[in-house]
Amino acid sequence: MTDDAAGPPREVLRLGAIPGATPDKWAARWHARFPEVRLQVEYFDDAGQLERLRAGTADVGYLRLPEGEDLDAVVADPETFHRVLLYREDPVVCASREHWIAAAEESVTAEDIAGEPMVDPADMVDPADGDVHAPQSGAQLARAERLAMEVVASGAGLLILPNSVARMLSRKDVVIRRIEDRPGYAVGLCWLRSADDEAVQEFIGVARGRRAGSVRSAGSAETSGRSGRSGRATPAGARGGRPQPGAGPRPGSRRGRPPRGRRPKR
Incomplete structure (x- = not known):
C-alpha cells in the first residue's frame, strides 16, 4: 500500500x-x-x-x-x-441491586428516574491527572467511572453511562438497565x-x-460524514448499541417494574 x-x-x-x-x-x-x-x-x-x-x-x-x-x-x-x-x-442507568430499579426487567424511562440523586464521574476527576495526549491503560481511563460505580453500589445515587462503558465496569452489586426515551x-x-x-x-x-x-x-x-447505514446498527469493532444475537433478551420490556420508590420484595 x-x-x-x-x-x-x-x-x-x-x-x-x-x-x-x-x-x-x-x-x-x-x-x-x-x-x-x-x-x-x-x-x-x-x-x-x-x-x-x-x-x-x-x-x-x-x-x-x-x-x-x-x-x-x-x-x-x-x-x-x-x-x-x-x-x-444506548444510554443506561446503573443502580445498586438494593434499588427499586433492580426490579425492572430490562429498561426504565427518563421519567422513572427523574428526581433520583445522580453520580457524576466528572466530580471525581483530578484536573492535574495525566496528559490528554498520553495513551493510558483501560484501568486508568475508567478510574473516575469506577469510583462513581462504587458510589452507586453503596446506594448513594444512580449513574448514567454509555452501554459499552457500563458493561466494561459491571460488577455484581450493580444492575444496568437501558433508558428507553433518551437520545x-x-x-x-x-x-x-x-x-x-x-x-x-x-x-x-x-x-x-x-x-x-x-x-x-x-x-x-x-x-462525507454520513454513514449510509441505519444509525441503530452496531458494526464490528464496537459494543454498546442494541444487543447482538446471543447477548441476551432484547431490551424494551417494562414488565416487572414496581411502583416508583418501592423496593422489590426479597
Whole structure:
C-alpha cells in the first residue's frame, strides 16, 4: 500500500480508541488484508480526541458524543476534518441491586428516574491527572467511572453511562438497565483531511464493513460524514448499541417494574 500523497509508504496507522470500544475485529481484518501496515491501537479518554488528531497523536480517532449531540455539530470544521457516523449507543442507568430499579426487567424511562440523586464521574476527576495526549491503560481511563460505580453500589445515587462503558465496569452489586426515551450517544470516526490517504480510506472501509476486494469509492459517504447505514446498527469493532444475537433478551420490556420508590420484595 502506498500513500496517495507524495512521500514514503505508511508503515503504521494509529487508531485512537476510547473506553468501551473493542476494535479487535477491525484489527484482525486489517492485519489480514494489509499486513505491511501495522495498526497501532491506543486508548484515550473520550475528551480531547479532536485535539489529538490535530496534534498528530492519532491518525484516526473514535468520537463518542454526549447524548443528543450531532456529529456534524461537534466536528464543526469540515475544512479540517472528515467524519463518519457508525452507530448510536444506548444510554443506561446503573443502580445498586438494593434499588427499586433492580426490579425492572430490562429498561426504565427518563421519567422513572427523574428526581433520583445522580453520580457524576466528572466530580471525581483530578484536573492535574495525566496528559490528554498520553495513551493510558483501560484501568486508568475508567478510574473516575469506577469510583462513581462504587458510589452507586453503596446506594448513594444512580449513574448514567454509555452501554459499552457500563458493561466494561459491571460488577455484581450493580444492575444496568437501558433508558428507553433518551437520545443516546453518537459514535463515529474522525480524521484530518490533511492526513487523508489510501491507508486511512482503507481503514474506514474496514470499519464500515467493506469486504476485501471491493472497490473503494473515494469521496463517497465514508468521507462525507454520513454513514449510509441505519444509525441503530452496531458494526464490528464496537459494543454498546442494541444487543447482538446471543447477548441476551432484547431490551424494551417494562414488565416487572414496581411502583416508583418501592423496593422489590426479597
